[in-house]
Amino acid sequence: MFRTNMRVCVLLLVIFLLNALPLQMVIAATPQLSEAPLIAKKPKESNVKPLHKIIDEQIQSEYKDQTNSVSTISSDGEFLRRVYLDLTGRTPSITQTREFLNDSRTDKRAILVDQLLASAEYARYTSQQLDVMLMRRLRKKYINVSTWEEYLRKSVADNKPLDQIVREIFASDGSNKETQAAARFYLARAGDVNELTRDIGKIFLGADLTCAQCHDHPDVNEWKQDHYYGISAFLIRSFVFTDKKKKQTVFAEKAEGEVKFESVFEVRDKTSKGAETTLPVVFNGPKISEPAFKKGEEYQVKPAKDVRPIPKYSRRAQLGVAITAPQNRRFARTMANRLWAMMLGRGIVHPLDADHSDNPPSHPQLLEILTDQMISHQFDLKWYLREIVLSETYQRSSANDLFTKKSSGKLDDSRFTHAIMKPLTPEQFSWAVLQATGYADIHRKSLKNKLTEESLRKRLLGYEKRFVTLFGGLPGKPVEGFETTADQILYLSNDGGIQGLVMPSSGNTADRVLKVPVDQPDKIAEELYLSVLNRHPDQTETEEVAKLLQGKAGVERSQMVSDLVWALVMSSEFRFNH
Amino acid sequence: MRCDYACGTHEGLSRRSFIGGASAGALSMLGFNGMTEVQASKKLASQQKQVVVFWLSGGVSQLETWDPKPGTETGGPFLSIPTSAPGVQISELLPHTAQQMHHLALVRGINTKENDHGKGGYIMQTGRKKQPGFAFPYLGSTFSSHLSSPDSPLPGYISVGAGGSSSESTFLGPRHAPLVLSGGRAPSNLELHKSMQPDRDQMRRKLRNKISRRFEQKRKTAHTEVYNESFDQAAALMSKRDVFDFSKFSDKDVERYGKHDFGRHCLMARQLIEKGVTFVKVGHTNYDTHSENFNFHIEQLGEFDKPFATFISDLYDRGLLEHTLIICMCEFGRTPRINSRIGRDHWGTAWSVALGGTGIKGGAVSGKTNETGTKVIDREVNGGHLFHTYYQAVGLDSTEEFYPNGQPIAKADPKAEPIKEILV
DSSP states (O other): OHHHHHHHHHHHHHHHHTTTSOHHHHHHHGGGGOOOTTSOOOOOOSSOOOHHHHHHHHHHHTTGGGGGGOOOBOOHHHHHHHHHHHHHSSOOOHHHHHHHHHOOOTTHHHHHHHHHHTSHHHHHHHHHHHHHHHHTTOOOBSBOHHHHHHHHHHHHHTTOOHHHHHHHHHHOOSOSGGGGGGGHHHHTTTTOHHHHHHHHHHHHHSBOOGGGGTSSOSSOTTOOHHHHHHHHHHHTTEEEEEETTTTEEEEEEOSOOOOOBOOHHHHHTTOOOOOBOOOOOOTTSOOOOOOOOOTTOSEEEOOBTTBOOEESSOSTHHHHHHHHOTTOHHHHHHHHHHHHHHHHSSOSSSSTTBOSTTSOOSSHHHHHHHHHHHHHTTTOHHHHHHHHHHSHHHHBOSOOGGGGSGGGGGSOGGGTSSOOOEEOOHHHHHHHHHHHTTHHHHHHHHHGGGOOHHHHHHHHHHHHHHHHHHHSEETTEEOOSOOOOHHHHHHHHHOHHHHHHHSOOTTSHHHHHHHSOTTOHHHHHHHHHHHHTSSOOOHHHHHHHHHHHTTOOHHHHHHHHHHHHHHHHTSHHHHEEO | OOOOGGGGSTTOOOHHHHHHHHHHHHHHTTTTOOSSOHHHHHHHHHHTOEEEEEEETTTOOGGGTTSOOTTSTTSOSOOEEEOSSTTOEEETTOHHHHTTGGGEEEEEEEOOOOOOHHHHHHHHHHSSOOBTTBOOOOHHHHHHHHHSOTTOSSOSEEEESSOOOGGGGGGGOGGGSOEEEGGGOOOTTOSOOTTOOHHHHHHHHHHHHHHHHHHHTTSOOHHHHHHHHHHHHHHHHHHTGGGGOOSOOOHHHHHHHOSSHHHHHHHHHHHHHHTTOSEEEEEEOOOOOSSOHHHHHHHHHHHHHHHHHHHHHHHHHTTOGGGEEEEEEOSOEEOSSOOTTSOOOEEOSSEEEEEEETTBOTTOEEOEEOTTSSSEEEOOBOHHHHHHHHHHHTTOOTTOEEOGGGOOEESSOTTOOOOGGGBO
């Protein structure tokens, strides 16, 4: 009752304000009104301190002697570019840049954040980030990549709780058309028990248990071989089965099969007491006991040639529930930490899959709070990202006087005293290039009333794919950190596809710059810098542009403008999200 | 899957330190790899040692090449023939190579105990068994890092018709990852775009640099430095693009090497070695002869023999063999037992590779298999021994260690040693 009433009030308010508010804001507000059952419940707004305030208190209380060396809050331009890239995967257009920089409202950052979080681009880009996390850019195997991508995109668009997405992924065996896409997690890994065990540990539990496959982890005391095989045990009975009649491949399961393991060290030293086994268990949680069946009665559908067996009891069905169970704090903690790293450029536990007592978090108490809140807010992805980007911690500048001095070693990334510069992801890089050069705007314009996130993306997908191939690392081994190779730079420097973007063409950035009257050098520099770097040029930069164009006309002038666009797009300021 | 015991010893690395190593590698790209054995690499760079690997993908049969057993139940239909090395006989399918045997040495006692393509390929190219959680660099990357000059504009490891992936260099970083000339073509975009002129390009690159420097003044520059450097690196590579101009081979050379892909790839490799590329991998494929082993080997080796022999003799004539190591190898050999489809299957138990050139005693033979080739009966070696041998052949100390992220990693398996009898 309360909720319904509140909705009516909000709706009335919206209708009342329709004329007063810019249309965009109304649109931004509407998705929160839908009653879709999957949407994470909005927490009751009370006088509880919002998470972004708590984040700042926690981070600031640890600055200690560095209080004087903390970076200032980012400029509007810096914030605008950063939050666009992080939440929508692209840079803002020149119009959006101008609007934001000229907006004098004191809460304009929060307003922008809500607009971006409601956009179709947010769902697309965030789902791509989750995709890389879950699938390591693995190639297609059995399940269509595009249906999987659409499943993730839709899940993010609906703001489906993260734990629910994970349960759906673990529950899908690929046989049901509606949930088939989610089976890509298992099937692209060919159902390999070791690969799945390793990835489940790394992605969802913050633990790379690879070394614990053959013996207790040699460097991490608390990671035992039992932990590895506890997870393997959920999957040991599963196998990839192709139904030749239906022409469908699924992740099937048998009713029998146990994990067996013994330490290779003990085998070597002849101290092994023989192979051990374990029931399915997630870390130190409860072992999942299973019902006993009479011999011959274990199956709903018995195994036979070309027949997919169906056991009465499925071990694998317990996996998603066990991983996401509230008692298993490792899951919420790992999700909180991974999303934090996505926004801040570094985990509170870092590396993200080395969460153990010899590698303590930089801010233990904060990580506990984030974990608690992740659970109490029912894994609400949008709420969590919103709180992070509203924090001062996220909004600090990447610039700091200390970096000018040789003593810059003093500023430790793990203190979050400054924004860590993040290399653009291949997706961000491609869309930022298309936006900065004005090519995306040409297509937005030509699509007219058919313009949607989807229709625009269809037109520009070739670029995104090319960038992913060149900058994304290998299938199964996506780039971590920053890498640069000769073929990337040769592409950016000499490829016709890039050169075509920086040369003037009706409506693109070079063209718009050339249309600014020659006798207004300030305006020319401004058009360039606002388009490409989303900020105003400073005095030196304005003078530099004026000098470069001085006395140039015709082809010479147009070439110089193209070269300026190229130089700005290829600058380190552009290559990183700073 | 078993992991190597070594993963708990001093060789072992946790994933965590590996990540550290990998990112240090990324940073070290483009010549910043100052930390490890600078002096050794300088010394050797001045001696210009180079390496060529012929990779016979699928697993060539040792019985149809380096260790024939004519007249036995496993020997198959082919005879063995004398070679230019006194007392050394090889299969009659390699008549041209037989004439170069005085430049080559054979290792006939290999037992890698591995019959899987992926794992066998890993052992032969890293000198170790695959072990979870840690990745050793492939030999192309290893020798690129040891032998190429840090300021060389050329990539240290180029693969011609042999595939390759940027993950091969592991902790040595992207600087030593293979440049793969896919389809035997030069890399794309080595030339300026047709609308661009050299002076204009130089101007805009300078401008790019200037704009970047302004931004970096008050910022952490570890990554931006690497990014900026890579533009210079790309420009240097463009200035050397004649290395990749494969359009100027004489008709006579094309005739001598053969008009097929492998012949052309050998010619390309000759050019790359002449132009100073440190490591070249040339691929020849289709040796996975589970059926029709003999017909396939007539066909494949018929294509392989002449260009391979011509390559060796050309390198010798040009004085390049003196400082170039040649390795001809694959994932494993093939079963002595002939299966019902007249095929031979995977066989890591008793097989051979051929080495030649710098540091190698021409005409030497190490190891021996029994009469039917089912067992090594003298001087059994594995991938570790071979790695020690490669290192020693180019004058490097194989008992040294890498230090990714400060932790010692033995360069070659400490449980093995070089095959001294084939070394000069």
